Amino acid sequence: DAKTTQPNSMESNEEEPVHLPCNHSTISGTDYIHWYRQLPSQGPEYVIHGLTSNVNNRMASLAIAEDRKSSTLILHRATLRDAAVYYCIRPSGNTPLVFGKGTRLSVIA
């Protein structure tokens, strides 16, 4: 049970922003929200994580809803290299990550 819900697939044009949604309506007050992505023929790659406040790093931004029941991963300018499966994960305590099916992002040139 990955405890999050994501769309199966999304499509974006190159150079445009992408907003990848994630629903985690049963999240508890101490659960972080993590995002990973898996490029073809590679292992998953850490993207970003947060608890309550919005977070930014060199790869992406994470916008967390005020009630924390949903979040959005924002890629500011999609490139062809961003085509991947994106996983939104809600780790529990010190247990390892449990992966759902994620969102397959296609980027069109």
Place this chain on the structure above:
Amino acid sequence: SAVISQKPSRDICQRGTSLTIQCQVDSQVTMMFWYRQQPGQSLTLIATANQGSEATYESGFVIDKFPISRPNLTFSTLTVSNMSPEDSSIYLCSVRTGGDYGDQPQHFGDGTRLSIL
């Protein structure tokens, strides 16, 4: 972030044989995990590799089929025993450092792509 090296990166094996996959990390890590990714599927956790004690297996995975060793804080092995075509998958090593686990990313190797004939 930790750099993870897996060996071999890929292999083709005969059914009934066994293969040991190695995972080497460039720094000491608190937790090491093994995942399986079957063709076209998401990742499934096989087990947590515990230093100095038996691994903790997830439901559906057993020690006789997937023996795991972790002799120190930077190295682990996963053996896939008595292989059948259903074992054809990508096997991935993953690590996490200490601290507040929810606030720590997990890092992954690029996996071992295993094909069983």
